[in-house]
Amino acid sequence: xxxxxxxxxxxxxxxxxxxxxxxxxxxxxxxxxxxxxxxxxxxxxxxxxxxxxxxxxxxxxxxxxxxxxxxxxxxxxxxxxxxxxxxxxxxxxxxxxxxxxxxxxxxxxxxxxxxxxxxxxxxxxxxxxxxxxxxxxxxxxxxxxxxxxxxxxxxxxxxxxxxxxxxxxxxxxxxxxxxxxxxxxxxxxxxxxxxxxxxxxxxxxxxxxxxxxxxxxxxxxxxxxxxxxxxxxxxxxxxxxxxxxxxxxxxxxxxxxxxxxxxxxxxxxxxxxxxxxxxxxxxxxxxxxxxxxxxxxxxxxxxxxxxxxxxxxxxxxxxxxxxxxx
Numbered sequence: 138x139x140x141x142x143x144x145x146x147x148x149x150x151x152x153x154x155x156x157x158x159x160x161x162x163x164x165x166x167x168x169x170x171x172x173x174x175x176x177x178x179x180x181x182x183x184x185x186x187x188x189x190x191x192x193x194x195x196x197x198x199x200x201x202x203x204x205x206x207x208x209x210x211x212x213x214x215x216x217x218x219x220x221x222x223x224x225x226x227x228x229x230x231x232x233x234x235x236x237x238x239x240x241x242x243x244x245x246x247x248x249x250x251x252x253x254x255x256x257x258x259x260x261x262x263x264x265x266x267x268x269x270x271x272x273x274x275x276x277x278x279x280x281x282x283x284x285x286x287x288x289x290x291x292x293x294x295x296x297x298x299x300x301x302x303x304x305x306x307x308x309x310x311x312x313x314x315x316x317x318x319x320x321x322x323x324x325x326x327x328x329x330x331x332x333x334x335x336x337x338x339x340x341x342x343x344x345x346x347x348x349x350x351x352x353x354x355x356x357x358x359x360x361x362x363x364x365x366x367x368x369x370x371x372x373x374x375x376x377x378x379x380x381x382x383x384x385x386x387x388x389x390x391x392x393x394x395x396x397x398x399x400x401x402x403x404x405x406x407x408x409x410x411x412x413x414x415x416x417x418x419x420x421x422x423x424x425x426x427x428x429x430x431x432x433x434x435x436x437x438x439x440x441x442x443x444x445x446x447x448x449x450x451x452x453x454x455x456x457x458x459x460x461x462x463x
Contacts, residue, residue: 241453
């Protein structure tokens with residue numbers, strides 16, 4: 138003690154021993170280690186996978202065409218519905234605010250779930266447009282950003298995860314009436330067409346490639362019932378085939394048949410929430426069908442109503458290169 142103040146006893150600092158092989162400073166982290174043999178094996182698997190998917194499309198397409206009249210007749214067995222559109226929602230990027238009912242964007246890239254876009258490989262499906270709307274705001278938001286509006290992932294908002302941070306969007310409320318709607322909200326509505334598809338067998342070459350790729354029995358199978366078709370169209374990631382192989386998605390193939398069967402729209406459950414969505418084919422609308430803005434629009438908006446008269450202007454055909462046939 139000194140002058141009544143207690144001086145704490147100092148601890149002798151411990152100097153850590155220097156390791157014989159000090160770790161390298163943090164920089165580039167090694168995520169995987171592989172050899173040239175691994176790369177060769179992966180390339181071989183990739184070629185087999187490409188051939189498998191191409192075989193499943195191009196070998197099966199003649200079979201679908203052979204059965205086309207049966208497939209269309211099976212779809213037409215399903216009673217067409219009319220959907221009353223009151224308070225339905227569409228969210229568009231701000232730059233397209235003056236064209237809120239245009240479906241031109243659906244023709245870009247690979248399209249969307251129920252319409253083929255211009256980037257699919259030639260010789261598969263010709264593009265057609267679709268206007269996508271949802272029955273409420275939350276469903277429309279989830280469909281656009283693939284997350285609910287209040288959800289954060291590692292602190293990131295849905296707009297940021299969608300690589301649209303800082304971009305503005307416009308929400309429009311809609312009203313109208315759409316006739317000749319194919320209801321795809323329940324698997325049993327696909328039972329009749331699945332029964333026809335069941336006649337198509339997996340090609341022998343696809344079976345061989347499946348074995349070489351060591352795929353499990355459940356990894357790849359043909360359609361046998363309505364539930365299987367429903368899962369392939371609505372529960373599987375439709376973007377996989379177009380993005381990886383340039384081929385139409387299962388939902389594209391079915392939607393083309395639905396259009397050919399005389400339907401003007403497909404009603405389906407949102408894959409991101411509990412609400413329903415409509416994929417409307419503008420070029421298939423009847424004289425009495427329409428979708429219009431429920432609120433007064435700015436004077437610069439040319440079309441506030443999608444119907445038989447405005448369908449050509451709003452479909453977006455003009456953005457397709459001349460090589461594409463309508």
